[in-house]
Amino acid sequence: MKPVLSELLVAASVFFGALPQERSIHLLDPWIRPGAAGGNSALYVRLHNAGSVPDTLLEATAEVAARVELHQTVSGPGNMRRMEPVSYVVLPARGEFRLEPGGWHVMLLGLKRDLRAGDTVKVELRFARAGRVQLQAPVRPLSRGGRR
Amino acid sequence: MRTPLRIFPVARCRFNRPDNEHTGAGSVSRDQPLFAARNKQGILLRVGLPVIGFLLAACGRGPAVEADLTRRPVELLDQDSTVVVVPDAFRGQIVLVGYIYTHCPDICPMITARMLEIARHIPDSLLVRYVLVSFDPERDRPHVLRHYARVYELPESWRLLTGPESELQALLDLMGVRTRRSWTSFAENGEPVYFIDHTDRISLLDGRGRVRRHYEGTTADPERVRRDVLTLWREATGVEL
């Protein structure tokens, strides 16, 4: 009886996980860099997975940007820094993956308007299991959020 | 008493040798003899306080010169399209220089944010200048830099510099900042998109156009930079603050 019940629970969580009401993915403390029209910006957010199985962030879209990519900043010898596109980001089960300065970010390319401190930007993230999840990120001034 | 005589020349600049980001060879080996000497029991007592005072006074001259920008002054433009000759335009002023490009939304804003934090640690009365040098002259025209400064709410007094490729490159070479263009993809209109790999660095210039210290840009300790600025101030004016 017990194994059957737990299997049912897993099946249920997978099923409901696909529905908007029963998200296992929580997007915490999102914020975004200022940016100039035509330029780029970056979104940072804590990706929290409350579910019992890992999930994967596959892509993101935002009406404010011509294109959106997932990026990682990598360090090379002699303090060289480089941004590289990544194809996905894995969220561990009952765990968190942080997009933060100097690490990973959602890269907004080709901004259609200026983003200034106080503005809010809508971004949609697509996860392999949880599907599409929307967030509203405030634009943070440079005086906050410069830290690693 | 041969020992103090032997350690004096080696020890002179020990207190001011950079301890973070040094790419220059030689600084480590220069320090070693002092460490060896220090391990000898009681050496400080034998040398005595007057000599220690002398050592400290000698080192009050501040950090070693990393590069002399007066050897190759460069003519750049600021965000108001005003010609700025580096280092001549900043003669007599201590300058903090960061290196960025405006299409960089992650590392470069971290460096700029560090500069802002450092600026908050340094008294305005020292008249330190804050400069951001773009290494992307193709896209970062003066008006682009001006708009960027507004969007990022940078202080009006900061100078954002760009200019002809050859001038910028000459400056970056003297500053030890390396850049490399990386082509990543194409925009919707077919235009190629590039990013620029670059050295993460903030540099400190004295009032004579000489580079006196490099810091890792994203992690530079504002308190440490403040101390270095005070040392340069004392070196130039003789005034202890």
Ligand SMILES: [Cu+2]
């Ligand atoms: Cu990026």
